[in-house]
Amino acid sequence: MNILKLFHQAARAHPQRPALLSGATLLHDHAGWLQQVQLRAGWLRSQGLQPGDRVLLCMANRPQYLELLYAALWAGLAVVPVNTKLHAREVEFIVGHCGARLLVSDHLAELGAPHGVPGLDVHALPPVQGLEPLPLQHREGDDLAWLFYTSGTTGRPKGAMLTHANLLAMTLSYRSDVEPVQPDDVYVYAAPISHGAGLYTFAYAASAARHVVPQSGGFDAAELLDLSATLDRVCLFAAPTMVSRLVDEAARRGTARHGLRSVIYGGGPMYVADITRALQTLGPHFAQIYGQGETPMTITCMTRREVAEAWRGGDGRIPEGEARRLPDEHRLASVGRAHSVVEVQVVDGQGRPCAPGVAGEVLVRGPTVMRGYWGDDAATAAALREGWLHTGDIGAFDAQGFLTLLDRSKDLIISGGSNIYPREVEEVLLEHAGVVAASVIGAPDPEWGEKVVAFIVEGGAGASDAELDALCLARMARFKRPKEYRRLPSLPKNHNGKILKTRLRELYAQAPTGNPG
Numbered sequence: 051m052n053i054l055k056l057f058h059q060a061a062r063a064h065p066q067r068p069a070l071l072s073g074a075t076l077l078h079d080h081a082g083w084l085q086q087v088q089l090r091a092g093w094l095r096s097q098g099l100q101p102g103d104r105v106l107l108c109m110a111n112r113p114q115y116l117e118l119l120y121a122a123l124w125a126g127l128a129v130v131p132v133n134t135k136l137h138a139r140e141v142e143f144i145v146g147h148c149g150a151r152l153l154v155s156d157h158l159a160e161l162g163a164p165h166g167v168p169g170l171d172v173h174a175l176p177p178v179q180g181l182e183p184l185p186l187q188h189r190e191g192d193d194l195a196w197l198f199y200t201s202g203t204t205g206r207p208k209g210a211m212l213t214h215a216n217l218l219a220m221t222l223s224y225r226s227d228v229e230p231v232q233p234d235d236v237y238v239y240a241a242p243i244s245h246g247a248g249l250y251t252f253a254y255a256a257s258a259a260r261h262v263v264p265q266s267g268g269f270d271a272a273e274l275l276d277l278s279a280t281l282d283r284v285c286l287f288a289a290p291t292m293v294s295r296l297v298d299e300a301a302r303r304g305t306a307r308h309g310l311r312s313v314i315y316g317g318g319p320m321y322v323a324d325i326t327r328a329l330q331t332l333g334p335h336f337a338q339i340y341g342q343g344e345t346p347m348t349i350t351c352m353t354r355r356e357v358a359e360a361w362r363g364g365d366g367r368i369p370e371g372e373a374r375r376l377p378d379e380h381r382l383a384s385v386g387r388a389h390s391v392v393e394v395q396v397v398d399g400q401g402r403p404c405a406p407g408v409a410g411e412v413l414v415r416g417p418t419v420m421r422g423y424w425g426d427d428a429a430t431a432a433a434l435r436e437g438w439l440h441t442g443d444i445g446a447f448d449a450q451g452f453l454t455l456l457d458r459s460k461d462l463i464i465s466g467g468s469n470i471y472p473r474e475v476e477e478v479l480l481e482h483a484g485v486v487a488a489s490v491i492g493a494p495d496p497e498w499g500e501k502v503v504a505f506i507v508e509g510g511a512g513a514s515d516a517e518l519d520a521l522c523l524a525r526m527a528r529f530k531r532p533k534e535y536r537r538l539p540s541l542p543k544n545h546n547g548k549i550l551k552t553r554l555r556e557l558y559a560q561a562p563t564g565n566p567g
């Protein structure tokens with residue numbers, strides 16, 4: 051079944067309901083939106099694209115993003131939404147790796163024409179009037195719908211193959227475990243459509259709810275609060291960094307009525323102090339999810355009610371005359387319980403289930419787990435073993451079945467909700483003639499969660515911070531470059547010659563500002 055059957059059914063049943071808005075401006079009702087998708091799908095097919103062909107989408111959030119995403123899926127094509135901030139070289143790699151047949155972007159000039167793949171400028175979409183609307187194309191559950199590129203430990207991005215059945219299971223699980231969607235809910239794309247915010251589109255489409263793309267095309271706390279106060283019943287997905295910015299803005303304004311219904315946070319660790327402040331400032335409107343590209347948005351979750359209860363006990367209300375109960379910090383720090391559609395277990399080094407309170411690797415099995423990595427059998431075999439997805443995350447369940455994550459696959463850095471794999475950065479640094487060795491770690495940062503810190507060993511004429519910064523800007527997405535450089539005479543290694551990042555983290559912790567010795 052094509053995942054868009056849910057959208058089709060809901061849009062036909064509620065043709066007059068508002069569907070798509072740019073900021074607070076209505077663009078289409080559901081009848082109009084459905085027709086636009088059918089026509090654009092017809093146009094895509096008229097360009098020679100066949101079911102299963104990959105369409106790469108690289109742009110800021112905008113209504114046309116949703117139009118192309120829906121039209122491609124409707125036409126039976128597979129979408130490859132990538133972070134709009136990726137460097138042209140990174141986009142070129144993905145275009146070549148997945149064999150994309152079309153590249154849709156709002157900055158084509160910057161991206162060039164990787165591998166000669168035709169580009170479509172989203173600012174100048176060809177008109178669809180006069181075309182035949184395409185009927186919804188049938189897809190088997192196992193057919194590829196969304197290729198989710200996630201960086202691998204080798205530094206090369208890997209494409210998690212998400213099928214129509216994966217997206218359906220994710221959507222149903224969201225609606226039953228995280229947030230029951232109502233028709234008058236307003237879903238705002240505050241975070242990138244290429245990631246979690248886009249994946250949740252199907253859950254809202256299934257109820258013919260409203261889809262709102264902020265006019266800034268990205269995350270702007272002031273714009274978001276204005277929009278939610280105007281539109282009301284606003285739901286959104288946000289990385290913890292965004293939540294903090296939203297809370298700062300709300301605290302600055304001091305307004306009581308904000309129109310937010312649910313802020314679903316996830317994608318990186320949320321610190322107890324931050325979620326507490328968010329609850330104090332905006333009220334019990336926060337739910338959490340833990341997932342990863344390989345099992346999209348679906349491993350564990352904590353509902354709004356559970357988060358609110360952990361915050362102050364009971365149902366979030368303080369009965370008259372009673373003292374406020376202390377927050378349950380352990381619960382607030384957890385990522386919740388397994389989504390209903392998946393099995394989640396924590397295992398030790400030998401693959402044996404750990405007892406409550408004992409940490410091990412988090413494994414997931416169920417209908418949301420990807421089919422494998424595109425064109426990468428070795429990585430697939432490493433990630434999917436005996437039906438279980440090995441997440442690389444370290445966590446522990448408590449006796450009530452709530453999971454707490456202790457660490458990620460050791461080296462992954464999450465800065466502002468975006469993943470940064472040290473190896474990618476190290477490879478770029480090592481391109482400099484004055485760098486003989488490089489190792490990158492994540493260090494705590496109050497604004498971004500983590501920041502990139504590079505330890506380098508210089509040779510020859512050495513390398514200045516400015517030169518390294520320029521090199522990184524030329525080679526990769528801006529957000530991945532180190533915020534700080536440290537120089538060492540040699541990198542600490544174990545007896546097998548492997549660099550000891552744990553030692554580097556200790557070195558950094560001993561002297562968090564300035565060069566250690």
Ligand code: AMP
Pocket residue numbers: 200315316317318319320338339340341342343344385441443455458459469
């Ligand atoms: P991605 O594949 O880009 O979605 O990144 C997935 C990784 O982000 C997971 O494997 C976790 O390490 C981390 N992550 C996702 N959600 C959470 C959460 N709620 N709390 C802590 N870490 C998270």
